[in-house]
Amino acid sequence: MDDCIFCKIAAGQIPSRKVVETEDVLVFWDIRPTTPVHCLAIPKKHIASLDKAGPEDARILGSVALAAAEAARQLGVADSGYRLVANTNRDGGQEVFHVHFHLLGGRRFGWPPG
Numbered sequence: 001m002d003d004c005i006f007c008k009i010a011a012g013q014i015p016s017r018k019v020v021e022t023e024d025v026l027v028f029w030d031i032r033p034t035t036p037v038h039c040l041a042i043p044k045k046h047i048a049s050l051d052k053a054g055p056e057d058a059r060i061l062g063s064v065a066l067a068a069a070e071a072a073r074q075l076g077v078a079d080s081g082y083r084l085v086a087n088t089n090r091d092g093g094q095e096v097f098h099v100h101f102h103l104l105g106g107r108r109f110g111w112p113p114g
């Protein structure tokens, strides 16, 4: 999609700090990290949000989750633990409408979220 910032990152038109990349998926550092480890896991295919994903996207979304888990291992937070978050639509706080999972780690999180 032409005006989507994450499509441009996926295509290499905007630089990013990549952690894991496959043919279909990219995990890269968030530009404004909120935790010691803060990456974004995206499909290279444009899907606006989890709310817009369909059954045809099941495989790619599984690949995104597995790539996030691989990034967590590479970044050394798999054993201590981490959180994967997909902010969705207004109440979820979604700002970029290309589906993504935040990989958050390096500190302990409370539950439930505030």
Ligand code: 5GP
Binding pocket: 005, 014, 016, 017, 028, 029, 030, 031, 032, 033, 040, 086, 087, 093, 094, 095, 096, 097
């Ligand atoms: P959302 O609120 O949509 O779940 O989160 C979007 C995330 O994308 C934010 O954490 C923001 O810092 C990150 N972000 C926005 N623009 C860029 C960018 O150009 N590069 C990178 N690496 N992250 C970005």
Ligand code: ZN
Binding pocket: 001, 004, 005, 006, 007, 008, 045, 046, 047, 097, 098
């Ligand atoms: Zn996109």
